[in-house]
Amino acid sequence: MRTATWRVFRSRRPVARLDRMNPLHFTKMHGLGNDFVVVDGVRQSVALTPEQVRRIADRHFGVGCDQLLLVEAAGTPGVDFRYRIFNADGGEVEQCGNGARCFARFVREQGLTDKREIVVETAGGVIVLTVEADDAVTVDMGVPRLEPAAIPFVAEARAPVYGLDADGERFEVGAVSMGNPHVVLTVPDVDSAPVATLGPRLEAHPRFPKRVNVGFMQVVDRGHVRLRVFERGAGETLACGTGACAAVVAGRVQGRLDATVTVELRGGRLRVHWEGEGQPVLMTGPATRVFEGTLAP
Numbered sequence: 001m002r003t004a005t006w007r008v009f010r011s012r013r014p015v016a017r018l019d020r021m022n023p024l025h026f027t028k029m030h031g032l033g034n035d036f037v038v039v040d041g042v043r044q045s046v047a048l049t050p051e052q053v054r055r056i057a058d059r060h061f062g063v064g065c066d067q068l069l070l071v072e073a074a075g076t077p078g079v080d081f082r083y084r085i086f087n088a089d090g091g092e093v094e095q096c097g098n099g100a101r102c103f104a105r106f107v108r109e110q111g112l113t114d115k116r117e118i119v120v121e122t123a124g125g126v127i128v129l130t131v132e133a134d135d136a137v138t139v140d141m142g143v144p145r146l147e148p149a150a151i152p153f154v155a156e157a158r159a160p161v162y163g164l165d166a167d168g169e170r171f172e173v174g175a176v177s178m179g180n181p182h183v184v185l186t187v188p189d190v191d192s193a194p195v196a197t198l199g200p201r202l203e204a205h206p207r208f209p210k211r212v213n214v215g216f217m218q219v220v221d222r223g224h225v226r227l228r229v230f231e232r233g234a235g236e237t238l239a240c241g242t243g244a245c246a247a248v249v250a251g252r253v254q255g256r257l258d259a260t261v262t263v264e265l266r267g268g269r270l271r272v273h274w275e276g277e278g279q280p281v282l283m284t285g286p287a288t289r290v291f292e293g294t295l296a297p
């Protein structure tokens with residue numbers, strides 16, 4: 001098979017064009033309904049402008065996905081792969097938890113590795129993926145960042161709860177980075193939470209210079225939360241892995257959750273474990289392959 005001559009650039013100018021001789025092979029996957037177009041950038045190097053990512057992600061004019069995941073060879077000793085993440089709006093971001101589980105399944109099923117413990121470098125830090133015996137995947141998401149500047153979030157000082165003004169209302173929120181920025185609101189009932197209206201307003205809140213993923217968390221008990229997430233660059237998704245991790249971290253920092261929590265999302269359940277300050281967050285859940293495809297130019 002002729003190797004496509006593509007490079008992924010942050011610039012708007014592709015090195016080579018999608019053309020008849022260079023179809024883009026991809027795999028459609030999801031983690032609890034948070035869906036991805038996964039592209040092998042090891043055996044085909046890929047030139048995608050933000051506009052091309054948007055087209056691929058479009059659910060009418062393209063394949064349709066919340067994020068596009070690009071698998072690349074690692075350039076660092078001790079690291080197995082690089083993993084680049086592009087939201088449906090075309091923007092490249094730092095981390096994706098559900099995508100990491102799909103990544104682990106993808107690289108094994110595509111024959112890129114036979115390891116069950118895979119070290120992956122992302123723009124948001126190095127993560128370790130472990131494929132369990134039952135094919136669930138546990139991701140060591142690294143240590144959450146709580147200092148406002150690291151999120152990034154504009155605040156006088158670090159606190160378990162911040163006051164955030166939006167549309168003349170004051171919201172009490174948690175703020176966490178899992179490599180990507182998250183704000184977490186506690187609500188009495190996720191089903192009636194104002195996700196569609198408040199989500200986009202907080203996503204673009206000026207105190208989050210890189211915008212933010214917006215989590216709406218209902219605490220059922222100290223080991224169980226329900227969560228909906230309006231994702232930066234994608235809108236509400238059926239599940240958000242880093243959002244689940246951020247919600248547990250925020251809830252624990254506020255003294256309301258135990259170390260192991262079942263996070264019930266609209267697409268299904270994740271298990272999140274966090275011992276506390278300075279410790280990594282572990283997230284366990286499924287990864288599903290839906291179909292393989294070839295993208296027409």
Ligand SMILES: N[C@H](CCC[C@H](N)C(=O)O)C(=O)O
Pocket residue numbers: 034066067085087093094095096097098099180181213231232233234237239240241242243
């Ligand atoms: N929308 C996120 C990236 C995808 C995260 C989500 N799909 C996950 O499973 O963590 C952001 O802009 O930071």
